[in-house]
Amino acid sequence: MTVLKNKADTLSVNRRGFLIAMGGAGAGLMIGSSLIGKAAEAATPATGAADVQFNPFVIVKPDNTVVVLSKHLDKGQGTASGLATLVADELDAAWDQVEVTFAPANAALYNNLQWGPYQGTGGSSAIPNSFMQYRKAGATAKAMLVEAAARRWGTTADRVTVREGVLTHSSGETLAFGDVAAEAAGLPVPEDPVLKTPDQFTLIGKEDLPRLDVKPKTVGAPIFTLDVKRDGMLVAAIARSPKFGGAVASFDATEAKAVNGVVDVVQIPAGIAVLATSTWPALKAKDLLDIEWDFSAAETRGTDRILAEYRSLAGTPGQVFQQDGDSEAALAGAAQVIESEFTFPFLAHAPMEPLDVVIEFDGKTAEIWTGSQLQTVDQYVTSATLGIEPTDVKINTLWAGGSFGRRAIYDSHIVGEAAQIAKALHLKNGGKKQPIKVQWSREDDIKGGYYRPMYVHRVRAGIDAEGRLVGWHHRIVGQSILTGTPFEAALVHNGIDHTSVEGVMGSPYAIPNFTGELHTTKVGVPGLWWRAVGHTHTAYVMETMLDEIAAAAGKDPVALRRELLKDSPRHLGVLNLAAEKAGWGTPLPAGKARGVAVHKSFESYVAQVAEVSFDAEGDFKVDRVVCAVDCGVAVNPDNIRAQMEGGIGYGIGHALRNEITLTDGEVDQSNFHDYEPMRISDMPTVETHILASAAAPTGVGEPGTPPAAPAVANAVFSATGERLRTLPFSKRSLG
Amino acid sequence: MAFQLKVNGDTRAVDVDGDTPLLWALRDELDLTDTKFGCGIAMCGACTVYVDGFPTRSCVTMVDSVGDSEITTIDGLEGKAAEAVQKAWNDLQVPQCGYCQSGQIMAAASLLAETPKPSDADIDAAMDGNVCRCATYHRIRAAIHRAADMMEG
Numbered sequence: 001m002t003v004l005k006n007k008a009d010t011l012s013v014n015r016r017g018f019l020i021a022m023g024g025a026g027a028g029l030m031i032g033s034s035l036i037g038k039a040a041e042a043a044t045p046a047t048g049a050a051d052v053q054f055n056p057f058v059i060v061k062p063d064n065t066v067v068v069l070s071k072h073l074d075k076g077q078g079t080a081s082g083l084a085t086l087v088a089d090e091l092d093a094a095w096d097q098v099e100v101t102f103a104p105a106n107a108a109l110y111n112n113l114q115w116g117p118y119q120g121t122g123g124s125s126a127i128p129n130s131f132m133q134y135r136k137a138g139a140t141a142k143a144m145l146v147e148a149a150a151r152r153w154g155t156t157a158d159r160v161t162v163r164e165g166v167l168t169h170s171s172g173e174t175l176a177f178g179d180v181a182a183e184a185a186g187l188p189v190p191e192d193p194v195l196k197t198p199d200q201f202t203l204i205g206k207e208d209l210p211r212l213d214v215k216p217k218t219v220g221a222p223i224f225t226l227d228v229k230r231d232g233m234l235v236a237a238i239a240r241s242p243k244f245g246g247a248v249a250s251f252d253a254t255e256a257k258a259v260n261g262v263v264d265v266v267q268i269p270a271g272i273a274v275l276a277t278s279t280w281p282a283l284k285a286k287d288l289l290d291i292e293w294d295f296s297a298a299e300t301r302g303t304d305r306i307l308a309e310y311r312s313l314a315g316t317p318g319q320v321f322q323q324d325g326d327s328e329a330a331l332a333g334a335a336q337v338i339e340s341e342f343t344f345p346f347l348a349h350a351p352m353e354p355l356d357v358v359i360e361f362d363g364k365t366a367e368i369w370t371g372s373q374l375q376t377v378d379q380y381v382t383s384a385t386l387g388i389e390p391t392d393v394k395i396n397t398l399w400a401g402g403s404f405g406r407r408a409i410y411d412s413h414i415v416g417e418a419a420q421i422a423k424a425l426h427l428k429n430g431g432k433k434q435p436i437k438v439q440w441s442r443e444d445d446i447k448g449g450y451y452r453p454m455y456v457h458r459v460r461a462g463i464d465a466e467g468r469l470v471g472w473h474h475r476i477v478g479q480s481i482l483t484g485t486p487f488e489a490a491l492v493h494n495g496i497d498h499t500s501v502e503g504v505m506g507s508p509y510a511i512p513n514f515t516g517e518l519h520t521t522k523v524g525v526p527g528l529w530w531r532a533v534g535h536t537h538t539a540y541v542m543e544t545m546l547d548e549i550a551a552a553a554g555k556d557p558v559a560l561r562r563e564l565l566k567d568s569p570r571h572l573g574v575l576n577l578a579a580e581k582a583g584w585g586t587p588l589p590a591g592k593a594r595g596v597a598v599h600k601s602f603e604s605y606v607a608q609v610a611e612v613s614f615d616a617e618g619d620f621k622v623d624r625v626v627c628a629v630d631c632g633v634a635v636n637p638d639n640i641r642a643q644m645e646g647g648i649g650y651g652i653g654h655a656l657r658n659e660i661t662l663t664d665g666e667v668d669q670s671n672f673h674d675y676e677p678m679r680i681s682d683m684p685t686v687e688t689h690i691l692a693s694a695a696a697p698t699g700v701g702e703p704g705t706p707p708a709a710p711a712v713a714n715a716v717f718s719a720t721g722e723r724l725r726t727l728p729f730s731k732r733s734l735g
Numbered sequence: 736m737a738f739q740l741k742v743n744g745d746t747r748a749v750d751v752d753g754d755t756p757l758l759w760a761l762r763d764e765l766d767l768t769d770t771k772f773g774c775g776i777a778m779c780g781a782c783t784v785y786v787d788g789f790p791t792r793s794c795v796t797m798v799d800s801v802g803d804s805e806i807t808t809i810d811g812l813e814g815k816a817a818e819a820v821q822k823a824w825n826d827l828q829v830p831q832c833g834y835c836q837s838g839q840i841m842a843a844a845s846l847l848a849e850t851p852k853p854s855d856a857d858i859d860a861a862m863d864g865n866v867c868r869c870a871t872y873h874r875i876r877a878a879i880h881r882a883a884d885m886m887e888g
């Protein structure tokens with residue numbers, strides 16, 4: 001049973017979110033933290049000694065453990081360890097004394113500094129917005145510990161050094177953090193602690209720093225919402241309308257109620273919820289509900305019809321989002337015009353952990369356990385549903401089994417539905433507190449909407465007789481993700497949803513005459529950001545068009561990009577590095593080909609060269625992807641590589657064969673047999689090279705995804721002359 | 736209905752309907768939450784346990800079909816291959832979200848117990864049923880090779 005040796009640790013480390021015990025000394029130190037203060041009162045210290053909280057982000061325990069509070073959800077992207085790295089480095093803690101937990105929901109303390117008053121995780125912003133904040137938190141705590149040690153020794157702070165979690169006096173005497181934490185807590189908080197210069201970093205940029213969450217994740221540790229069990233908890237499964245926007249007309253729950261373990265069936269705005277004493281009866285009984293739906297307000301179009309409408313719109317002028325020079329005149333005068341149309345399907349995120357949430361409501365306060373990605377919106381929606389204050393909604397953010405955007409929902413429907421059930425049961429039960437877990441099945445997830453929306457792009461690009469790009473006309477058709485959401489004001493301007501056009505608008509390529517137009521469509525299928533958002537389709541179009549232009553102009557695809565990117569040094573940097581490492585231009589064995597793509601998203605620059613090989617039937621396999629990334633200071637290099645690997649897999653996997661289609665408004669796919677995920681046999685080897693940089697760090701969760709599919713498509717073209725303009729690639733045999 | 740399940744060397748009683756998938760009996764009745772739920776239709780491998788030593792999808796294995804077979808979850812996983820796999824997973828930092836990984840490790844340990852020196856094709860064949868939505872496949876492959884080397888050494 002050797003594998004279990006760290007299981008106990010695992011539990012205590014990762015459940016720390018609800019186990020943190022703080023005493024009076026700690027409470028006195030908290031900077032403007034009423035919520036943590038409340039938590040402190042509620043919790044009873046496990047031992048007599050108190051944990052000491054130095055600021056919203058750093059706790060030192062009597063046993064020397066440094067606990068870093070992550071304000072961001074970690075759904076696999078490595079953020080929690082990354083934030084801990086920032087604190088630990090400035091604090092000069094030893095890595096093996098560091099633990100990480102999730103901060104409570106409290107936007108006053110834990111807002112995303114790129115988003116204003118919202119606490120939340122997304123847009124590859126976790127490390128960028130926290131870089132200075134978390135370093136400063138570590139540096140502040142260190143200065144206070146040093147001062148406390150100096151006082152203990154009757155000396156001054158300049159005689160005290162800190163290394164690997166040990167405070168050392170110039171005489172050689174030593175103290176541990178835990179020895180002086182309580183005294184340090186009483187000292188004034190330095191306003192402007194001195195931060196390290198990059199050459200002083202010990203953990204930031206360190207190559208072999210293990211992620212704090214990896215070990216627990218190799219023993220199946222119970223760290224996910226799926227694993228939460230509360231006393232007397234009921235599990236709920238919800239039947240939602242099979243067409244988006246439908247409502248329950250009537251229902252018969254006789255059969256469902258006959259299932260052993262089912263205790264109740266309630267109607268809520270989201271549909272019909274079956275409550276059972278455990279998961280299986282709930283899931284089983286949900287499928288036995290007999291529901292009559294009212295589809296009068298529902299979306300009833302199929303994707304074929306929506307696509308036909310999009311394609312016809314692509315032939316008409318849209319709303320201009322960018323106009324440089326005169327593209328029509330340039331195209332009229334061009335020696336050759338390349339015109340291409342691209343279609344992109346709806347895509348489900350399908351995170352590995354089916355969506356889930358646990359809620360308890362006592363009539364005044366609510367407590368939630370979930371992989372909360374927008375804590376502030378989750379608080380707001382829960383409070384509005386239950387008629388309580390947002391601050392009376394306590395959220396325990398848990399590790400999430402993936403998200404790719406799916407848990408960052410503008411309407412917080414995952415917790416919202418749980419709150420609807422809690423409210424219904426509260427009324428029925430005469431106010432008794434009833435823990436409820438809402439468990440989605442994979443079918444609920446695949447059919448549940450909130451997809452990467454469908455898009456159509458139509459592009460005309462002109463070259464002159466010398467093969468120079470002279471003009472570009474670009475039309476995008478698709479629904480807005482953000483219109484009608486709380487994020488509209490920030491990201492939709494003059495009717496242009498930035499996420500519909502990002503990656504085309506402001507392209508770094510030196511295109512002399514450019515027109516960009518957008519048709520924003522109305523579709524009743526809810527859309528959502530999906531790993532890299534708009535870049536998932538815009539990068540594909542830009543990068544495969546560039547290759548079409550290179551071919552028309554008789555130029556090498558890398559050479560053409562270099563020419564058009566000469567004023568974009570960071571694009572050039574990654575392009576050149578990827579090309580060099582991939583051996584661009586060197587011969588390949590017969591049946592193999594390379595393709596390239598370069599794209600900036602979320603302020604990180606990524607270039608990829610894909611190598612594909614073909615079998616006798618003409619099917620291809622992606623063998624290798626060489627990736628170069630410039631994301632500023634590389635906080636956790638190995639995690640950056642991991643995110644590039646995962647991002648590439650996500651991009652290629654969906655491009656190969658994934659699409660969500662609708663027939664008369666109903667989703668055709670339901671699970672992994674017909675929304676077939678990328679598997680190990682599809683996965684290329686990935687080689688990631690990180691550009692050395694002193695620039696501020698930028699995100700890595702998403703930027704690996706956009707260039708992957710176009711690099712593959714360009715490799716396929718290079719080998720076969722075949723253009724893959726309709727996604728997914730599995731449609732290629734159909735024409 | 737009461738069933739006696741032999742799990743990780745113990746005999747444990749569960750009182751559920753016979754059509755209850757073993758996955759939910761383990762998780763909800765026996766609190767063995769290290770086995771995860773991903774699809775419920777044998778398409779992802781997140782729920783992999785061993786039944787009499789064979790990697791089995793517990794989400795489609797009904798409790799009334801188990802009889803007195805020996806069930807092993809990752810909690811009860813032991814042996815040279817398992818240790819090598821878990822060490823390699825740590826060394827190469829395989830997990831991202833981690834949700835699929837107990838299933839991946841069960842599959843990989845079984846592969847190495849049968850085939851101590853697997854080729855890439857062997858790995859594809861043994862691991863293709865285990866989905867990782869974070870696409871940690873590149874490292875899974877490398878970690879299996881690493882574990883094979885460790886077992887040899």
Ligand code: FES
Pocket residue numbers: 771772773774775776777778779780781782783792793794795
């Ligand atoms: S949950 Fe059993 S194979 Fe997916």
Ligand code: FES
Pocket residue numbers: 076352401402830831832833834835836866867868869870871
């Ligand atoms: S690590 Fe996230 S699904 Fe595999």
